[in-house]
Amino acid sequence: xxxxxxxxxxxxxxxxxxxFKLGILGxxxxxxxxxxxxxxxxxxxxxxxPSEEAPCKVGSDYFExxxxxxxxxxxxxxxxxxxxxIEIENVNLDALAALEDEGIxxxxxxxSLGIIQNxxxxxxxxxxxxxxxxxxxxxxxxxxxxxxxxxxxxxxxFVWKSARFGYDGQxxxxxxNEADLKSLPNVECIAEELIPFKNELAVIVARSASGEISxxxxxxxxxxxxxxxxxxxxxxxxxxxxxxxKAREVALRVSEAIGQVGLLAVELFQTEEDEILVNExxxxxxxxxxxxxxxxxTNQFEQHLRAVLGFPLGNxxxxxxxxxxxxxxxxxxxxxxxxxxxxxxxxxxxxxPHIYGKRLTRPFRKMGHVTxxxxxxxxxREIAEEVKQKIRVISxxx
Amino acid sequence: xxxxxxxxxxxxxxxxxxxFKLGILGxxxxxxxxxxxxxxxxxxxxxxxPSEEAPCKVGSDYFExxxxxxxxxxxxxxxxxxxxxIEIENVNLDALAALEDEGIxxxxxxxSLGIIQNxxxxxxxxxxxxxxxxxxxxxxxxxxxxxxxxxxxxxxxFVWKSARFGYDGQxxxxxxNEADLKSLPNVECIAEELIPFKNELAVIVARSASGEISxxxxxxxxxxxxxxxxxxxxxxxxxxxxxxxKAREVALRVSEAIGQVGLLAVELFQTEEDEILVNExxxxxxxxxxxxxxxxxTNQFEQHLRAVLGFPLGNxxxxxxxxxxxxxxxxxxxxxxxxxxxxxxxxxxxxxPHIYGKRLTRPFRKMGHVTxxxxxxxxxREIAEEVKQKIRVISxxx
Numbered sequence: 001x002x003x004x005x006x007x008x009x010x011x012x013x014x015x016x017x018x019x020f021k022l023g024i025l026g027x028x029x030x031x032x033x034x035x036x037x038x039x040x041x042x043x044x045x046x047x048x049x050p051s052e053e054a055p056c057k058v059g060s061d062y063f064e065x066x067x068x069x070x071x072x073x074x075x076x077x078x079x080x081x082x083x084x085x086i087e088i089e090n091v092n093l094d095a096l097a098a099l100e101d102e103g104i105x106x107x108x109x110x111x112s113l114g115i116i117q118n119x120x121x122x123x124x125x126x127x128x129x130x131x132x133x134x135x136x137x138x139x140x141x142x143x144x145x146x147x148x149x150x151x152x153x154x155x156x157x158f159v160w161k162s163a164r165f166g167y168d169g170q171x172x173x174x175x176x177n178e179a180d181l182k183s184l185p186n187v188e189c190i191a192e193e194l195i196p197f198k199n200e201l202a203v204i205v206a207r208s209a210s211g212e213i214s215x216x217x218x219x220x221x222x223x224x225x226x227x228x229x230x231x232x233x234x235x236x237x238x239x240x241x242x243x244x245x246k247a248r249e250v251a252l253r254v255s256e257a258i259g260q261v262g263l264l265a266v267e268l269f270q271t272e273e274d275e276i277l278v279n280e281x282x283x284x285x286x287x288x289x290x291x292x293x294x295x296x297x298t299n300q301f302e303q304h305l306r307a308v309l310g311f312p313l314g315n316x317x318x319x320x321x322x323x324x325x326x327x328x329x330x331x332x333x334x335x336x337x338x339x340x341x342x343x344x345x346x347x348x349x350x351x352x353p354h355i356y357g358k359r360l361t362r363p364f365r366k367m368g369h370v371t372x373x374x375x376x377x378x379x380x381r382e383i384a385e386e387v388k389q390k391i392r393v394i395s396x397x398x
Numbered sequence: 399x400x401x402x403x404x405x406x407x408x409x410x411x412x413x414x415x416x417x418f419k420l421g422i423l424g425x426x427x428x429x430x431x432x433x434x435x436x437x438x439x440x441x442x443x444x445x446x447x448p449s450e451e452a453p454c455k456v457g458s459d460y461f462e463x464x465x466x467x468x469x470x471x472x473x474x475x476x477x478x479x480x481x482x483x484i485e486i487e488n489v490n491l492d493a494l495a496a497l498e499d500e501g502i503x504x505x506x507x508x509x510s511l512g513i514i515q516n517x518x519x520x521x522x523x524x525x526x527x528x529x530x531x532x533x534x535x536x537x538x539x540x541x542x543x544x545x546x547x548x549x550x551x552x553x554x555x556f557v558w559k560s561a562r563f564g565y566d567g568q569x570x571x572x573x574x575n576e577a578d579l580k581s582l583p584n585v586e587c588i589a590e591e592l593i594p595f596k597n598e599l600a601v602i603v604a605r606s607a608s609g610e611i612s613x614x615x616x617x618x619x620x621x622x623x624x625x626x627x628x629x630x631x632x633x634x635x636x637x638x639x640x641x642x643x644k645a646r647e648v649a650l651r652v653s654e655a656i657g658q659v660g661l662l663a664v665e666l667f668q669t670e671e672d673e674i675l676v677n678e679x680x681x682x683x684x685x686x687x688x689x690x691x692x693x694x695x696t697n698q699f700e701q702h703l704r705a706v707l708g709f710p711l712g713n714x715x716x717x718x719x720x721x722x723x724x725x726x727x728x729x730x731x732x733x734x735x736x737x738x739x740x741x742x743x744x745x746x747x748x749x750x751p752h753i754y755g756k757r758l759t760r761p762f763r764k765m766g767h768v769t770x771x772x773x774x775x776x777x778x779r780e781i782a783e784e785v786k787q788k789i790r791v792i793s794x795x796x
Contacts, residue, residue, distance in 0.1 A: 014794075016737050016753050036434055039457055042753040059437055059457050297748050297771070312745035319717045319771070339414050347710035350695050355414050355440040373695070373717070396412075 017042045023081025026088035027056030029356035035059040037302045048077045055357035071095045085308045107261040107308040108283040120163040129257045133278045136192040163188035197269040202288035203251035205264045208307040215248045216316045233324040235291045263304045294373045295322030321377035323384040327368035329361035335395035337361040367393045415440045421479025424486035425454030427754035433457040435700040446475045453755035469493045483706045505659040505706040506681040518561040527655045531676045534590040561586040595667040600686035601649035603662045606705040613646045614714045631722040633689045661702045692769045693720030719775035721782040725766035727759040733793035735759040765791045
């Protein structure tokens with residue numbers, strides 16, 4: 001007030017309506033939803049994505065087309081950002097490490113991302129840090145599994161996971177016999193014990209550069225009774241309080257051990273004996289946290305932003321119960337997308353469709369999601385079922 | 399499913415991830431918050447605003463700089479839209495009427511907007527339609543008020559309102575004496591009886607092209623005890639159920655009578671005798687509805703979009719209680735904005751700042767707002783007071 005320039009915020013940078021720039025590697029739907037939060041706070045963004053038609057093209061301050069795995073592209077892009085974050089794991093790690101050396105803040109840190117990017121390294125990290133996870137064996141090539149079976153080491157059935165570039169269920173397969181095994185690509189992989197579990201759970205953890213850490217309530221993936229496909233993500237999970245507590249503790253432990261900055265989505269198994277095992281993690285906003293946009297005091301995207309910019313973390317409590325349904329392209333349809341019956345689901349209470357902004361549908365492509373919130377969880381769950389029965393992601397012509 | 403092209407939605411247009419374009423006249427903060435919803439649904443937008451630095455520049459699919467009052471500019475812009483809406487009332491009405499004649503859907507309809515744009519016409523409309531409002535006199539020029547006072551017609555005190563281009567409290571003044579009167583511009587105006595009121599209330603009404611209509615809970619404007627300035631917008635208003643009912647009924651009646659399509663924000667007085675009088679209306683999303691972004695099942699911007707696109711209206715119930723605080727530029731500061739202590743309010747539960755995206759602050763400029771939500775209204779109200787005490791919108795240098 002004395003006419004001199006003064007430092008006016010507790011943090012050293014003025015992020016809001018300023019020249020500060022957040023760089024985001026990846027311009028898909030997770031980035032798009034993150035941009036909703038940067039717009040709300042008026043924080044400038046630069047986004048890099050290989051596709052000219054990425055969902056983040058609109059809503060970012062600067063959008064660049066480029067290969068996320070190319071060293072030089074990531075270097076040049078990263079140098080124009082004050083803080084760099086990701087919305088997809090498969091980015092050039094060497095470039096991130098070099099950018100960190102140049103003093104750019106990279107969140108998640110390159111080291112954490114390196115542990116996560118390779119599933120074999122990830123598993124090794126869990127065993128090294130006494131984080132409960134399913135027993136597994138590591139193989140340099142899938143072909144080595146056959147040798148191990150012949151020698152009586154490996155046994156059917158098991159869960160095969162490609163070590164690299166697994167994303168959204170790609171690169172994971174339950175192997176029950178020789179034929180299953182032969183269908184797999186010959187790559188670095190792990191073979192995990194097939195654990196009978198009661199529930200698949202997930203916890204979103206946020207950790208900021210200052211070390212402040214916070215977890216969201218546990219969500220439950222409800223599977224289709226026959227199709228073995230996740231149908232609903234339910235918050236809060238319908239589990240005992242002690243299981244909830246244990247799951248959140250394990251998730252927090254992983255985030256701290258791994259030195260994460262930003263969100264960490266921790267997928268968990270609740271075994272028949274109510275043990276909690278870590279399945280895998282993602283160092284970014286995650287499908288299992290989408291309920292938070294309508295359901296939580298602070299949604300996961302705002303929370304990621306708070307964590308990577310060093311703001312205080314937001315409250316993770318729920319305003320009300322939430323159930324999330326994914327919108328994926330219907331089998332047999334390909335081409336310009338039509339959301340059949342969307343106007344019918346818009347008429348239901350507490351139903352919010354999120355359309356990711358992809359003009360073309362194809363079978364199983366992630367096109368959007370729908371959140372149902374209600375003060376009563378079972379009502380939300382019932383409405384979610386109606387939503388699932390009504391809406392279909394198809395194309396104008398089959 | 400038979401291989402033939404099929405009409406797949408109940409409405410005739412496919413709005414989502416399609417070539418459909420919503421035109422928006424005005425690119426300020428209301429437009430910016432509307433764009434959050436068009437992004438969520440992936441509906442293409444074109445925005446027209448006179449400023450190259452308007453908040454809507456980012457987040458719209460196409461942004462054009464141009465004069466909203468210029469006939470030719472609005473015509474050319476409007477022709478490129480399938481549906482045209484506004485985020486500010488002061489637009490060229492002749493152009494809108496001509497666009498309607500050409501078959502473009504203009505919501506609010508030109509006729510409704512015409513009634514609202516001129517405050518004298520608006521008042522006349524209320525009396526013609528037996529909508530309760532404060533008694534008033536109409537003057538072609540402010541100078542005529544002096545004549546009327548001399549003749550014993552008009553008496554002090556009264557509320558002077560400019561008939562045209564009143565916006566956000568501009569063009570409104572309480573006139574208590576000759577000196578007050580002399581300070582006013584000599585324009586078309588009304589002189590309204592100064593009504594002693596208990597509360598200033600507001601109701602957001604949504605009405606769609608199909609005639610579906612819905613109101614939000616009544617909000618209450620809480621004034622600073624000394625400064626006579628709105629400090630908090632509170633939802634739900636702390637009023638008796640019968641007053642709530644009457645206020646919503648009056649608001650619905652105005653929207654229907656005026657033939658609105660889209661939102662109508664109805665500002666009301668609750669008199670000492672619990673009468674409800676209409677103060678004035680705005681045919682668009684409104685400051686008094688900002689609580690709905692975090693507080694309601696359907697926020698006012700999504701609701702406006704639903705109404706103008708002909709979707710079913712969303713549920714207007716509250717998830718929890720909400721209190722809204724405006725962020726305006728502090729007196730004595732001008733220049734690049736700094737949100738002092740924003741990191742402190744980010745640490746409070748249920749607090750969400752919305753930063754409108756204006757790089758320069760000046761005294762009383764609307765720079766953002768903060769919403770506080772909580773399951774308990776009085777807790778939200780207390781936190782809002784802490785927010786107001788902490789945050790200041792200042793500049794780097796005074």
